[in-house]
Amino acid sequence: MPGTPGKGEEMASDLSQSLPKRTFKYQSSLPPLPVPSLENSLSKYLEAVRPFASEDEFKATVQIVRKFQDGVGKVLHYKLLQRAKTKKNWLEEWWFDTAYLEVRIPSQLNVNFGGPGPYLEHCWPPAEGTCLERASLLIWHTLQYWNLLLTERLAPQKAGKTPLDMDQFRMLFCTCKVPGVMKDTIHNYFKTEREGPCPSHLAVMCHGRIFTFDALCDGEILTPPELLRQLRFVKDRCEGEPEGDGVAALTSEERTRWAKAREHLINIDPHNKTILETIQSSLFIISLDETKPYSTPENYTNMTLEALTGNPTLRWGDKSYNLLVFSDGTFGSNCDHAPYDAMVLVSMCWYVDQQLRLTDGKWKSTLMQTVIDCGNVHFVR
Known part of the structure; x- marks a missing residue:
């Protein structure tokens, strides 16, 4: 097999010399992807919106965000927490589908x-x-x-x-x-x-x-x-x-x-x-x-x-x-x-x-x- 010492071994990288840990050793012990708090996510959203909104627009946006936080946002966040209990990475599947696999435009060019x-x-x-x-x-x-x-x-x-x-x-x-x-x-x-x-x-x-x-x-x-x-x-x-x-x-x-x-x-x-x-x-x-x-x-x-x-x-x-x-x-x-x-x-x-x-x-x-x-x-x- 190619893993055994052979041709060109004298050119091997330091990356492969006397490594105490296998490449995928830690995979099973990695922590799950955390779910950010709803409050923190909404706060970051408002920070991102602030430079692009007038005073009136920003006030209206704050009211919408508060309504979301106390209403449907709370329900959705609870469902997200439940999903995170059964998946080590609650985002991965959604990210693959939305960002790459369901996209219909030519991927090689875009x-x-x-x-x-x-x-x-x-x-x-x-x-x-x-x-x-x-x-x-x-x-x-x-x-x-x-x-x-x-x-x-x-x-x-x-x-x-x-x-x-x-x-x-x-x-x-x-x-x-x-x-x-x-x-x-x-x-x-x-x-x-x-x-x-x-x-x-x-x-x-x-x-x-x-x-x-x-x-x-x-x-x-x-x-x-x-x-x-x-x-x-x-x-x-x-x-x-x-x-x-x-x-x-x-x-x-x-x-x-x-x-x-x-x-x-x-x-x-x-x-x-x-x-x-x-x-x-x-x-x-x-x-x-x-x-x-x-x-x-x-x-x-x-x-x-x-x-x-x-x-x-x-x-x-x-x-x-x-x-x-x-x-x-x-x-x-x-x-x-x-x-x-x-x-x-x-x-x-x-x-x-x-x-x-x-x-x-x-x-x-x-x-x-x-x-x-x-x-x-x-x-x-």
């Missing part, structure tokens, strides 16, 4: 978050002809982070001595939102080693086509040279064929239309459901984008714009993580916001950034870098 990779600031300035080699190293470090989660060796985050909820970290890999006619759902395939087998394949998008390959061979994570071989195969294959169908563009549609289009694809051929499952369960998406954002550390505007609004045939908008590989050797990301908040991705990017700093953005394994014929790329038809 809800997703994305941005640039910081690596050009210290070791990877834009440079033609470097994108695949850099991408293989970036993917390798990302897979090391996945392995830390898989083996629960990522230290639980804390505020001082207080442990924080790590549940969203489970959503970074092998996660995808699936459209529904009325409401979407989140499909998470990630499992720790103790829980069972976890998907280990990657999906690569290039020229409107989709490829997959396994990130493991004989239980070991592919080395950067081995990953580079796979990426070059995809690139060479696409350059010799016309543009693909670009099915990924459907994920940028209005949610109900995308749900109906997805059902149509499955009705055309039941095998399409298997293909969709393969994309949904993949560790993450690798997008080989021909764009050249030419960003600088002082101005990330171009790259951020490309990450959020770039070629829709090269982003699976419902995936929790799309790694964007631009042709000028720079990188970005586009992520569905429903499964987790951006700080989860920031934590992973910080880890990768630290590893690249330590090695000057180069592959410095002391082991023999033998490219083996393992984990061959498959074209998704």
